[in-house]
Amino acid sequence: MNIPISAALAPHGVTNARILILSRHDYRTARRASVHFIAQKLAERGHDVAFLSIGYSWLSRLRGDSRAGLDPRANRWETVDGLRAYLWRTRWHPVKMPVPDALTGWLFHRWAGMACPALDDAAATADLILIESGIAPALIRRVRAIAPHARIVYRATDLLATAGVPQCIETTLQRQARNIDMVVVVARSMLPHFDSFDCPRIFIPHGVDLRNLRRPTVSPYDGPHNAVAVGSMLFDEGAIRTLAQAVPHFTFHMIGTPKHAFPSNVVLHDEMPFERTLPYIQHADVGIAAYLPAEASAYLADSSLKLMQYGAIGLPAICPDFAVGEHGLRFGYRPGDADGMVQAFARAAQTRRRPAPTQDWGDVADRLVEVALG
Numbered sequence: 001m002n003i004p005i006s007a008a009l010a011p012h013g014v015t016n017a018r019i020l021i022l023s024r025h026d027y028r029t030a031r032r033a034s035v036h037f038i039a040q041k042l043a044e045r046g047h048d049v050a051f052l053s054i055g056y057s058w059l060s061r062l063r064g065d066s067r068a069g070l071d072p073r074a075n076r077w078e079t080v081d082g083l084r085a086y087l088w089r090t091r092w093h094p095v096k097m098p099v100p101d102a103l104t105g106w107l108f109h110r111w112a113g114m115a116c117p118a119l120d121d122a123a124a125t126a127d128l129i130l131i132e133s134g135i136a137p138a139l140i141r142r143v144r145a146i147a148p149h150a151r152i153v154y155r156a157t158d159l160l161a162t163a164g165v166p167q168c169i170e171t172t173l174q175r176q177a178r179n180i181d182m183v184v185v186v187a188r189s190m191l192p193h194f195d196s197f198d199c200p201r202i203f204i205p206h207g208v209d210l211r212n213l214r215r216p217t218v219s220p221y222d223g224p225h226n227a228v229a230v231g232s233m234l235f236d237e238g239a240i241r242t243l244a245q246a247v248p249h250f251t252f253h254m255i256g257t258p259k260h261a262f263p264s265n266v267v268l269h270d271e272m273p274f275e276r277t278l279p280y281i282q283h284a285d286v287g288i289a290a291y292l293p294a295e296a297s298a299y300l301a302d303s304s305l306k307l308m309q310y311g312a313i314g315l316p317a318i319c320p321d322f323a324v325g326e327h328g329l330r331f332g333y334r335p336g337d338a339d340g341m342v343q344a345f346a347r348a349a350q351t352r353r354r355p356a357p358t359q360d361w362g363d364v365a366d367r368l369v370e371v372a373l374g
Helices: 034-044 058-062 068-073 101-112 117-124 136-146 167-175 188-194 237-246 274-282 297-303 305-312 338-349 361-373
Strands: 018-023 048-056 078-080 083-089 128-132 151-156 182-185 201-203 226-230 251-255 266-269 286-288 317-320 330-333
Touching: 018 034, 018 117, 018 136, 034 048, 034 083, 034 361, 048 117, 058 068, 068 083, 083 117, 101 136, 101 167, 117 136, 128 136, 128 361, 136 151, 136 167, 151 188, 151 361, 182 188, 182 361, 188 201, 188 297, 226 274, 237 251, 237 266, 237 286, 237 338, 251 274, 286 305, 286 338, 305 317, 317 338, 330 338
Parallel strands: 018 048, 018 128, 048 083, 128 151, 151 182, 182 201, 226 251, 226 286, 251 266, 286 317, 317 330
Antiparallel strands: 078 083
């Protein structure tokens, strides 16, 4: 059953819910995903929010995990911004390896059963458990057994295959569908993927931090003609290399993207807090979302947070044609088409800025609680 937003979001005055969020992200890292903004807004509205980060061990430090700086604070609750954050560090955890999927699935099963009183206690007292897309579906069976009366909501910010999650997690998600009370997707095109689920399936798009996005900042740029790209998902370094060579009078700023060899007019920045990233977005001339094509990646037209942020401040942007959607400030190209890429960039650079209507994260948090508990 697909429920339109207008029918699902009538206010019911839900207050003071106890909410557990299970995510690969940690609330305290510099990297900000949609779940960070939602958690913050839920806490601001008086909900008791426990944010538990999963899939972390000594292997994570070897692999350059952004949570490594939190290692001394792992396995204990810490209050931040009015919510409780916890990094669950285990002796080991499954990582992507060239082994049969059945073996990977067995490893995830073993990992999901490891002792974690913090997880069990938070689940046992929760009214609402949010399972974020990623490896968190491996824990659905566990939290349902602990919390038979809680509402379990699977929030699909990405399709697992598109995000490169092992197939065994998709298999687990399908098998645990009976233990899920609701599926929330961030793009309409994701809904058919969950047709086999016998529960409400609801589209609630991303929001942005409107007040923060539009506050005045000082330009971080030394000269004119700047383009910016943020994040690492499906990052197409070839597109950046092509653009940098074709438009040498522009400086291309890559924030938190994978490190590669680029022309001299490409500046690589480490991942940074959103407050430091914001001036780069606000004062750029062109935004870039250089996604590689992947299975079902068309949902990025609705779900790409960076493209939504660009649009909210009126920054013209280029992206692959599958991520354009119905957005006037996005200029598409076919991946691998160098000429089309350069033409899209030229059109974006010549377009006047105009902010697009966008909802705030507070609205998203309210809607999520209303549809789950209202």
